[in-house]
Amino acid sequence: MVVDGLWKFATRRRTTGxxxxxxxxxxxxxxxxxxxxxxxxxxxxMTERLQGPNRTHLLGTDHxxxxxxxxxxxxxxxxxxxxxxxxxxxxxxxLPIGMLAGFFDRFGLLIMRVIDALMAFPAIILxxxxxxxxxxxxxxxxxxxxxxxxxxxxxxxxxxATLALRESVFIExxxxxxxxxxxxxLRHIAINLISPVIVQATFTFAFSIMEVAALNFxxxxxxxxxxxxxxxxxxxxxxxxRAPWIILFPGLFLxxxxxxxxLVGDALRDRLDPKLRRAM
Amino acid sequence: xxxxxxxxxxxxxxxxxxxxxxxFLLMQMIPxxxxxxxxxxxxxxxxxxxxxxxWGLNQSIHVxxxxxxxxxxxxxxxxxxxxxxxxxxIIGQRAETSIWLGVAALLVVVGMGIPAGVLxxxxxxxxxxxxxxxxxxxxxxxxxFWLGLMLMTLxxxxxGWLPSSGFTSILQTGxxxxxxxxxxxxxxxxxVNAALxxxxxxxxxxxxxxxxxxxxxxxxxxRGWVVVMKHAxxxxxxxxxxxxxxxxxxxxxxxxxTENVFALPGVGSLxxxxxxxxxxxxxxxxxxxxxxxxxxxxxxxxxxxxLLDPRIxxxx
Numbered sequence: 001m002v003v004d005g006l007w008k009f010a011t012r013r014r015t016t017g018x019x020x021x022x023x024x025x026x027x028x029x030x031x032x033x034x035x036x037x038x039x040x041x042x043x044x045x046m047t048e049r050l051q052g053p054n055r056t057h058l059l060g061t062d063h064x065x066x067x068x069x070x071x072x073x074x075x076x077x078x079x080x081x082x083x084x085x086x087x088x089x090x091x092x093x094x095l096p097i098g099m100l101a102g103f104f105d106r107f108g109l110l111i112m113r114v115i116d117a118l119m120a121f122p123a124i125i126l127x128x129x130x131x132x133x134x135x136x137x138x139x140x141x142x143x144x145x146x147x148x149x150x151x152x153x154x155x156x157x158x159x160x161a162t163l164a165l166r167e168s169v170f171i172e173x174x175x176x177x178x179x180x181x182x183x184x185x186l187r188h189i190a191i192n193l194i195s196p197v198i199v200q201a202t203f204t205f206a207f208s209i210m211e212v213a214a215l216n217f218x219x220x221x222x223x224x225x226x227x228x229x230x231x232x233x234x235x236x237x238x239x240x241x242r243a244p245w246i247i248l249f250p251g252l253f254l255x256x257x258x259x260x261x262x263l264v265g266d267a268l269r270d271r272l273d274p275k276l277r278r279a280m
Numbered sequence: 281x282x283x284x285x286x287x288x289x290x291x292x293x294x295x296x297x298x299x300x301x302x303x304f305l306l307m308q309m310i311p312x313x314x315x316x317x318x319x320x321x322x323x324x325x326x327x328x329x330x331x332x333x334x335w336g337l338n339q340s341i342h343v344x345x346x347x348x349x350x351x352x353x354x355x356x357x358x359x360x361x362x363x364x365x366x367x368x369x370i371i372g373q374r375a376e377t378s379i380w381l382g383v384a385a386l387l388v389v390v391g392m393g394i395p396a397g398v399l400x401x402x403x404x405x406x407x408x409x410x411x412x413x414x415x416x417x418x419x420x421x422x423x424x425f426w427l428g429l430m431l432m433t434l435x436x437x438x439x440g441w442l443p444s445s446g447f448t449s450i451l452q453t454g455x456x457x458x459x460x461x462x463x464x465x466x467x468x469x470x471x472v473n474a475a476l477x478x479x480x481x482x483x484x485x486x487x488x489x490x491x492x493x494x495x496x497x498x499x500x501x502x503r504g505w506v507v508v509m510k511h512a513x514x515x516x517x518x519x520x521x522x523x524x525x526x527x528x529x530x531x532x533x534x535x536x537x538t539e540n541v542f543a544l545p546g547v548g549s550l551x552x553x554x555x556x557x558x559x560x561x562x563x564x565x566x567x568x569x570x571x572x573x574x575x576x577x578x579x580x581x582x583x584x585x586x587l588l589d590p591r592i593x594x595x596x
Binding site for chain 1: 527
């Protein structure tokens with residue numbers, strides 16, 4: 001049943017199937033990355049530095065002679081890990097706050113003002129400021145900083161969905177039957193929030209890995225000794241004219257990952273909530 | 281109309297107040313004694329105490345907040361720890377580059393996005409339409425800094441047509457040719473948003489073009505372009521204005537990275553440098569100015585709806 005549904009979802013549009021296939025291969029790379037990589041991602045080989053794509057190094061080498069393909073594969077794991085953690089973080093904050101705000105008018109009025117004010121700070125500015133406040137570059141701080149940027153957006157989505165649900169006939173019926181507020185929230189509203197939340201989490205994932213890459217590129221994300229796509233692009237800047245492949249390939253990995261998440265998000269939205277189908 | 285403006289005006293004030301409060305609270309989260317952090321590692325206890333006294337850090341938090349609020353409203357954003365100059369002055373010096381870049385990027389967004397969207401709406405599912413869908417989809421997934429770096433390799437590196445980095449003030453030198461340095465940054469910054477504006481223009485135009493009054497206009501024998509521009513476009517413009525005003529936040533975010541890529545001396549590269557140096561007063565100043573700009577732009581967008589659509593004016 002589930003497999004059948006998934007198969008139908010994947011084959012309904014050619015792009016969705018392709019995007020899902022890319023996602024699955026990214027997951028596979030993240031799981032086994034270092035084992036299928038031709039070289040150690042961090043091994044320095046100064047004699048082989050700045051080589052263009054060739055037979056021994058399929059995607060070339062960087063200024064330390066490190067193999068770009070192996071580093072990009074190793075960066076997949078950290079990227080997916082950060083994306084999942086950030087989406088989860090945004091979800092854990094966004095779901096309860098959004099639900100309560102949508103259900104209780106006074107609380108909602110107050111909290112949504114604050115959420116709107118938080119959203120007045122452009123994403124990267126807020127993330128940068130949070131990185132400065134949290135202190136050292138590090139994986140946990142990146143999750144917190146980017147997660148706090150995307151949590152308000154999750155609150156917004158949950159809030160408007162709750163507002164709409166609250167007025168539905170089945171909620172009225174539940175209340176007439178004497179269901180308590182907490183039961184209505186948990187058993188009737190939360191269940192119906194699953195689809196918008198999954199869709200929003202997919203987009204959060206796509207945006208957040210892009211933002212993490214930007215932070216790493218600016219040198220304020222995770223420490224530079226961890227191989228990451230953004231970090232690789234940052235290191236390659238000095239050699240951009242001589243060795244553009246150092247930047248080209250991590251960027252392609254990033255763009256492919258973001259694109260496939262966006263496509264899956266779009267398809268999920270169409271599938272789970274036809275009313276929200278966007279004009280694109 | 282007056283009630284409409286007044287109502288939105290009050291909303292504007294509340295939002296600004298909240299923005300100031302959030303910046304204040306965020307700065308309270310800095311671990312350790314702010315005075316010690318601000319003065320750096322070589323400060324003596326006496327210096328720290330003196331600064332605590334001048335800033336009123338020894339007082340309760342709400343007294344501190346009121347003081348902070350008053351300072352902000354007076355335009356006193358404190359002094360940069362690194363440059364030892366008032367924050368506002370430093371931001372002011374960097375503003376020119378960012379404003380030129382923003383205007384140039386917006387020209388790319390509007391100049392490419394709207395015509396492309398109108399063209400696509402005239403022949404839906406035609407060649408232009410499909411090509412644009414492809415660009416919009418991939419455009420939303422390409423990081424602007426990567427696009428910038430790739431354009432730099434091609435146009436500045438291989439072809440040598442355009443300068444790869446840097447920008448010299450136009451106000452000081454009067455040399456408009458300096459704008460050439462902004463072509464690549466503006467394009468890499470504006471491209472993604474242009475795709476978004478194009479998609480919105482297309483769908484909004486498609487909705488309107490099916491309306492009865494368009495058929496009437498055509499039946500009267502008006503020429504195709506006049507109908508499209510005079511009758512359809514104005515009525516299709518509200519969603520387009522919304523999307524363009526949304527692009528502000530994304531342009532600011534993009535500018536932070538783009539200025540860094542092309543080594544432009546703007547506010548975006550200033551905030552990155554300030555984060556690396558932990559120059560908190562400058563970070564706080566930039567956060568505040570950008571957020572207030574955002575709130576003001578939203579306010580202006582709301583007003584422009586009322587101008588474009590009389591129904592909104594009366595509803596208040």
